Amino acid sequence: MAASEGTHALDPSEYIAHHLQNLSTHPQTSIFDIHVWNLDTLFWSIVCGLLTIIILGLAARRATSGVPGRFQCAIEMLVEMVEDQSKSMIHGSRRFIAPLALTVFVWVALMNSLDFIPVDLPGRVIGWLGLEHALPHHRIVPTADLNGTIGIALGVLLLMLYYNIKIKGAGGFVHELLSAPFGSHPVLWLPNLALNIIEFAAKTVSLGMRLFGNMYAGELLFLLIALLGSMWTFGANLSVLGFIGHVIAGTVWAVFHILIVFLQAFIFMMLTLVYLGQAHDTH
Template structure:
């Protein structure tokens, strides 16, 4: 007869199942104990984001290498549509042609990269974690400590890292376009006016604005993808409640199929929209760095 511990491992509760799926594979190999620990990094987030980033660069490079002046194929046509969309958006927000030569390709790369990272949410919840569990077990480790999360954008470290990178670009273009002196003058003279007594308030307001834009930029993407990932887990629990050919199990299995299919179809819109919003806000914030108050 199986022991109590074995039964617990074989059939985790709903809370244990979700907690396990929400735990990142970090460099310590254990669950993160503290809310903030700068000594840890999430290996799964880094792995999937780097692999998908390389895939993005490869696809764009292939599209550029195979581009022809004749009738384009489906792949080339799809990439050209994306390029034109991003170029039009960049042209309306960033008036410097020199800046657009860098920012527009960056925005296109960001859109496709985030779309791929978001799309990992469409894979079956247990597919890659189960494969990793088998690999982990074969290596002689406890399979119940085989943590893995496959959606990089459901990790706040990834989304905030990207939003901080956008902030650094904004600071760079503020200095490049306006000069260090001109930008500093703007920081202390807007939005309340160019008066020495108002300088501390102007400076504080501008710092708060930069911080608020950066935090909201990263948190928006993280919040939407984390919520989507959690809903998929809750739907998976419906299918995992099967106990045999009885009415409750059949109804839960049917609900699992219908809810899973419906949410997956709707989530295609979510992952695309969130990638587009992050790209657009990137263009908006960099465009604002080119404008004076």
């Protein structure tokens, strides 16, 4: 099990708390504190974003009309899947939205896939490099941080507002906010506006919370499974069950988590398309 300050062995609670702590600019003192920046979340989000650009850029450059390779086939399958989904939801130009959905899927899938890295490996690497004092905490899964997922969801919210104004015009969008869903009578303007604001807020929060909840739970389960392995003392006693449980549970959960990683990326992409498709519709 990891040690704190080089000598003190962490108990299970300290072990989990240590691995769930982000590398922040300063400690967070309230539920909402805009001055706190989780540097590890920002770093790995940017790394995965750049990797997404590189992967899709290589696919575009290496595309050929001849017999495609495995890489091109995989990207073409993704493009076809995203195009089919966007075609059924977006009633208008998809020139920007379809590539956006593809980028969102690959980006979120890459960030989720960082959860496959063994939970203690980042700490081991930091220790080998002698950076344990500079980097006392480090989480490498951006989507297991609520700040990261809500940040992406806020980007989707801005796109929803942009397309509502672009498709309906500023006046049309304001009219829809005041007249839907109960009607355009002036008495109903305030209830309509309140409900529409709540709807936009609920979409944003639920989009970020759904991804965060699934990835955070997966990360926590990996930590609990890692603790099973620490129970094994190499003795001829029941502690060997900890090692057996560690191997079996770790293998089963890792295989199942592959589905969760890509399913959550797919759901996030689909909800993005749904919300942008709703922005193209008028009441």
